[in-house]
Each structure stands twice: as structure tokens, then as C-alpha cells.
Amino acid sequence: MNDLLSTVDWSRGQFALTAIVHWLFVPLTIGLSLIVAIMESIYLKTKAERWRRLTKFWMLMFGINFACGVATGIILEFEFGTNWSNYSWFVGDIFGAPLAIEGIAAFFLESTFVAVMFFGWKRVSPRFHLLSTWLTAVGVSLSAYWILVANAWMQYPAGMEFDPAQMRNVMVSFADVALSPVAVNKFFHTVLSGWVLGAVFVTGVSSWFLLRKSNIVFAKDSMKIASWVGLTGIILTMWTGDGSAVEVAKVQPMKLAAMEGLYDGSYGQSLVGFGILDPSKERTDDKDPMMMEISIPKGLSVLAFHDTEAYVPGINDLIEGRMTGPDGNIIETESYTERIEAGKRAQQALRLYDEASAAGDSAAMTAAVTALKADFKYFGYGYLNSPDEAIPPVGLTFYAFRIMVMAGGYLLLYFIVMLFLSYRKPEHLENRWVAFLGLITIPVVWIASEAGWVVAEMGRQPWVIEGMLPTRAAVSAIPASSVQLTFWMFVVVFTGLLAAEISIMCREISKATRRDILADDKH
Amino acid sequence: MAAPTPPTTQADTPRGFFRRVTDLYVGGFREMTVGRRLWAIIIIKLAIMFLVFKLFFFPDKLATEYDNDADRARAVRTSLISDTP
Numbered sequence: 001m002n003d004l005l006s007t008v009d010w011s012r013g014q015f016a017l018t019a020i021v022h023w024l025f026v027p028l029t030i031g032l033s034l035i036v037a038i039m040e041s042i043y044l045k046t047k048a049e050r051w052r053r054l055t056k057f058w059m060l061m062f063g064i065n066f067a068c069g070v071a072t073g074i075i076l077e078f079e080f081g082t083n084w085s086n087y088s089w090f091v092g093d094i095f096g097a098p099l100a101i102e103g104i105a106a107f108f109l110e111s112t113f114v115a116v117m118f119f120g121w122k123r124v125s126p127r128f129h130l131l132s133t134w135l136t137a138v139g140v141s142l143s144a145y146w147i148l149v150a151n152a153w154m155q156y157p158a159g160m161e162f163d164p165a166q167m168r169n170v171m172v173s174f175a176d177v178a179l180s181p182v183a184v185n186k187f188f189h190t191v192l193s194g195w196v197l198g199a200v201f202v203t204g205v206s207s208w209f210l211l212r213k214s215n216i217v218f219a220k221d222s223m224k225i226a227s228w229v230g231l232t233g234i235i236l237t238m239w240t241g242d243g244s245a246v247e248v249a250k251v252q253p254m255k256l257a258a259m260e261g262l263y264d265g266s267y268g269q270s271l272v273g274f275g276i277l278d279p280s281k282e283r284t285d286d287k288d289p290m291m292m293e294i295s296i297p298k299g300l301s302v303l304a305f306h307d308t309e310a311y312v313p314g315i316n317d318l319i320e321g322r323m324t325g326p327d328g329n330i331i332e333t334e335s336y337t338e339r340i341e342a343g344k345r346a347q348q349a350l351r352l353y354d355e356a357s358a359a360g361d362s363a364a365m366t367a368a369v370t371a372l373k374a375d376f377k378y379f380g381y382g383y384l385n386s387p388d389e390a391i392p393p394v395g396l397t398f399y400a401f402r403i404m405v406m407a408g409g410y411l412l413l414y415f416i417v418m419l420f421l422s423y424r425k426p427e428h429l430e431n432r433w434v435a436f437l438g439l440i441t442i443p444v445v446w447i448a449s450e451a452g453w454v455v456a457e458m459g460r461q462p463w464v465i466e467g468m469l470p471t472r473a474a475v476s477a478i479p480a481s482s483v484q485l486t487f488w489m490f491v492v493v494f495t496g497l498l499a500a501e502i503s504i505m506c507r508e509i510s511k512a513t514r515r516d517i518l519a520d521d522k523h
Numbered sequence: 524m525a526a527p528t529p530p531t532t533q534a535d536t537p538r539g540f541f542r543r544v545t546d547l548y549v550g551g552f553r554e555m556t557v558g559r560r561l562w563a564i565i566i567i568k569l570a571i572m573f574l575v576f577k578l579f580f581f582p583d584k585l586a587t588e589y590d591n592d593a594d595r596a597r598a599v600r601t602s603l604i605s606d607t608p
Contacts, residue, residue, distance in 0.1 A: 063561060
């Protein structure tokens with residue numbers, strides 16, 4: 001049992017490491033592909049040579065990131081098959097179909113058009129080249145879509161039916177899986193945050209040029225485009241973030257309660273703008289969960305239900321079976337104790353199915369399937385010893401959410417300032433402090449982006465599939481030591497990849513500071 | 524009167540098309556500068572992933588341990604119904 005728990009922990013750690021590293025590359029690919037496509041469009045419209053050279057420089061940055069990041073996500077699929085075999089079998093074609101589409105779309109769109117982007121400047125017509133650049137940008141986002149559909153299904157399992165004979169979920173509605181509101185919101189929120197990250201990267205690197213008094217025109221032109229993309233991106237990211245909060249309130253209210261450190265809900269619930277959690281707080285004690293807080297009155301009710309007076313349940317309310325109804329009032333539903341009982345009944349039905357199947361008793365199998373379907377919604381709760389096990393790690397979820405939101409607020413201000421300076425006071429962009437601001441914003445946007453994923457993934461614990469399969473049941477019966485070994489191997493490989501990306505990028509940027517990017521065509 | 528048929532160029536034929544695609548890749552690879560290093564990274568990375576990680580450390584557990592889907596389903600069912608408190 002201890003070894004199993006250790007396997008779970010190491011497998012989770014390994015998956016988190018891989019996903020976090022993969023996500024260092026992906027949003028930059030998404031953001032830079034769009035910015036490059038916009039720059040090339042300007043070149044084709046204006047026929048001004050400087051826009052071609054500007055495009056080519058940022059395309060080089062895109063290429064370095066693409067080369068270092070490509071296929072890092074494949075390791076996640078290796079981990080599914082080895083470390084998470086129960087899970088990868090249990091999810092069935094729900095997970096397989098979107099990932100297969102992703103693979104095909106990524107291969108044909110990205111691989112083909114990326115080649116034209118880099119090799120085709122003198123070999124295809126300018127219009128076809130531009131089309132390829134835009135199709136690369138679209139392809140990058142499309143492949144992200146299918147991954148996000150798969151992830152959204154784990155948060156909100158829609159469009160499927162469990163088949164006990166195959167022991168896997170079978171898709172009954174592709175549309176429900178592919179167009180679930182959670183998936184659509186997640187896609188836009190994630191891709192738009194990629195725009196922001198790409199824009200911060202461009203303004204940050206441009207700031208470096210300005211700080212070094214090199215390629216001033218190039219840097220200022222780049223900042224204009226990036227500031228527009230960044231401002232548009234951050235406004236839309238906030239808007240879709242609001243949509244995500246509404247979906248979380250509907251389908252994962254426990255995650256929302258953890259994001260807020262909210263134990264006892266109320267009507268017209270306030271939102272913690274800034275706060276420090278009391279680490280000694282226990283679910284059942286009367287202590288205030290916050291050691292200090294700055295709250296926005298009724299903010300959480302507005303955020304979650306767009307209603308100042310709506311009831312927002314806390315962790316205790318959910319465990320006791322109180323949720324928000326469609327009109328914003330309290331409704332009584334199953335308590336977590338009842339869900340655990342239902343989960344155990346579902347598991348017992350599956351046992352009976354297994355026995356009936358072995359005995360070839362089809363009548364008993366049918367009866368077991370009927371019993372299983374009645375309680376399958378809470379199948380995963382049957383693995384829990386107590387309702388407390390259904391609570392996500394509150395501290396991590398709470399602080400990660402605040403880091404993401406505060407960084408988002410900062411980025412909104414940052415792009416307003418950058419856009420204003422780019423058009424109205426471009427000479428101030430050369431100010432040392434403004435350039436320094438551009439540079440330090442680069443890590444901020446990555447931290448915000450990763451923090452968003454921490455909220456999404458830690459906030460849904462203990463589930464790997466919401467309500468259906470807890471993380472510890474999803475793992476394979478393999479020794480923890482084997483996962484430990486590959487964990488450290490990944491640390492070495494990923495560190496090497498990151499070092500390669502950063503060093504190649506820094507070398508190219510450094511080389512560019514010593515020449516006039518707009519005057520020569522060396523890259 | 525029917526519109527005149529445009530003359531067929533080499534690029535319009537399938538052979539011409541494939542020639543141009545080949546030229547795109549061959550010429551592109553030949554003229555690479557930073558790209559050479561990037562391709563080296565991609566190839567080394569893919570080799571480590573598929574020839575080391577996948578081959579030696581990440582077998583598909585169910586695919587390697589069981590012969591057919593029915594056995595795999597049974598194995599998962601046994602695992603899931605036994606792992607309860």
C-alpha cells in the first residue's frame with residue numbers, strides 16, 4: 001500500500017514535471033506564430049523590406065522554441081501507457097479520438113507549413129508563404145484544441161457512457177465531448193493566454209534591444225504589434241477566465257471553494273482579492289480560514305453566477321449536500337457521505353458483473369449493469385474513506401489562483417502602458433526603467449500561465465476524472481523506484497532542452513544586438 | 524468560342540509539383556544556418572524519447588502484459604474493484 005502511494009506521488013510528480021516543461025514551450029509557440037503572421041501580413045501589404053526582416057527575426061525565435069518544444073508532449077502519452085494504465089484504459093476512446101485528431105492535425109498542418117515558412121521565402125509566392133504562416137498559427141491552436149478537449153473531459157466528463165464489458169468509456173456524442181462548454185472555454189482561455197505570453201516575450205526581447213541602444217526602430221515596431229496582440233489577448237483572456245469561473249462554479253464547485261479558501265458559503269459571497277490562509281485551519285473547526293484578507297463584497301457571487309446575491313457554497317456546504325440552484329438559491333443534493341455510499345454500491349455492482357460474467361450468467365450481468373448505471377455518476381467516491389478526502393489542496397489552489405489573477409491584472413496595465421508609449425511616447429520606450437520593466441515581465445507571464453494550470457489540475461484533486469476515478473485508482477501497479485528513475489532522467493533531459501533553447505535564443509539575440517536587423521538578412 | 528487553354532507548365536504536372544516540393548526541402552536544408560543546430564536538437568531529442576525512454580522505460584503496460592482487449596479489460600476491472608477501502 002505504501003509503495004502504491006509512493007508510485008502515485010512519483011507518477012503525479014513526473015506528470016506535473018512533464019506538463020509544466022511542455023507548457024513552457026507551447027504558449028510561446030501559440031503567441032509567436034500569431035505575431036509573426038501579423039508581421040508578415042503587414043510586409044505583404046506595405047511591401048516594406050523592414051517588415052520582412054522583422055518577420056524573419058521573430059520567425060527565428062519561433063523556430064528555436066518550436067524545435068526545443070516539439071514532441072515534449074509525447075512523453076505525457078508514454079506516461080499514460082506505463083504509469084497510468086488503469087486511467088488510459090478506463091477513459092477509452094474519449095481520450096484516444098481527440099489525441100489522434102491532434103496528432104494528425106499537428107503533423108499535417110504544422111509540419112508542412114512550418115517547412116514552407118522557413119524554407120519557402122524564395123521558393124513560393126509571397127501570398128502562399130503568408131498563407132502558410134497563418135496556417136501554421138491556426139494549426140498550432142487547433143492541435144492545442146484537441147488536447148484541451150481531452151483535458152476538459154477529465155474535468156467535466158460529458159458525451160460518454162461506461163461499458164463494464166470493455167471497462168472503458170465509450171463516446172456516445174462526439175459533439176458533447178468536443179463542444180462541451182468547459183472545453184470551449186478552456187480552449188479560448190488557454191490559447192488567448194498564449195497570445196499574451198508571446199506578446200510579453202516580444203516586448204521583453206525588444207526592451208533588451210532598447211536597453212542596449214541597438215535596433216531601435218526594429219524594437220519599437222515589434223513593440224507596437226506585440227502591444228496590440230498582448231492587450232487584445234489579456235482582455236479576452238480575462239473575459240474567458242470569467243467564463244471558466246462560471247463553468248467551474250457549475251461543474252466543479254469544490255474546486256471553486258478551494259480557489260477561494262471558502263469553507264462556509266453564503267448569499268452575496270465576497271471574493272478574496274488578497275489574503276493569507278491560516279495553515280492551522282481544520283475543516284470542522286470554527287477558526288477563520290483567513291489570517292488576513294482584502295475582500296471585494298459580493299465579488300464571488302458575481303464572478304461565479306453573475307448575480308450579486310447568488311449563493312456560493314463552501315467546502316462544508318458541498319460536503320453536507322448544499323449547492324447553488326439555477327435561480328441562485330440553495331438546493332439540497334447528495335451529501336458526500338451519500339456519494340461515497342453510492343460509489344461503493346456502483347463498485348459492488350461492478351464486482352457482481354465480474355462474477356456473473358465469469359459464470360456466464362447473462363441475467364445477473366444485466367441486473368448488475370442496471371445497478372451500476374444507477375450509481376455510476378459517483379463511482380469514484382467509492383474509493384474515498386471519508387468526505388475529507390474529496391477536498392483539493394486548498395493552500396496551493398488558493399495561492400496559485402491569486403498569482404494568476406494578480407499577474408493578469410499586472411499584464412493588463414503593462415500592455416496599456418506599452419501600447420500608449422509605443423504610439424504616443426515612443427521615445428520613453430528607451431527609458432532604462434521602462435525597458436527593465438519589459439524584461440522582468442517575461443518571467444511574470446510564464447509564472448501566471450503555469451499557475452493557471454496548477455489551479456486547473458490541483459483544484460480538481462483527488463480526481464483524475466471528476467467524480468469517476470480518483471488519482472490513486474488510476475495509477476498502474478508498478479514499483480515507485482522505476483518512476484523515480486525516469487523522473488530524474490526527465491529532469492536531466494528537460495534541463496538540457498531548456499538550457500539549449502535559452503542559450504541558442506540568447507546567442508541569436510546577442511548576435512542581433514551587434515548588427516542592424518533591418519539592414520541585413522543574415523538570419 | 525471556347526476560351527483558349529493555357530499552356531501546360533512543368534509545375535502544373537504532378538512530376539513538376541513533386542520536383543518543386545523536393546527542391547523546397549533540399550534547398551531549405553542546404554541553406555540552413557541556425558536550423559542545423561535546431562535539427563540536431565530535434566533528432567537527438569526524438570532519439571532519446573523513442574530509442575531510450577519508450578523502448579526501455581515506458582512500455583504500454585496493458586499492451587505488453589495481456590494478449591487481447593478482453594484480458595486487458597479484465598485486468599483493469601480486477602484492479603479497480605480491488606482497490607477500495
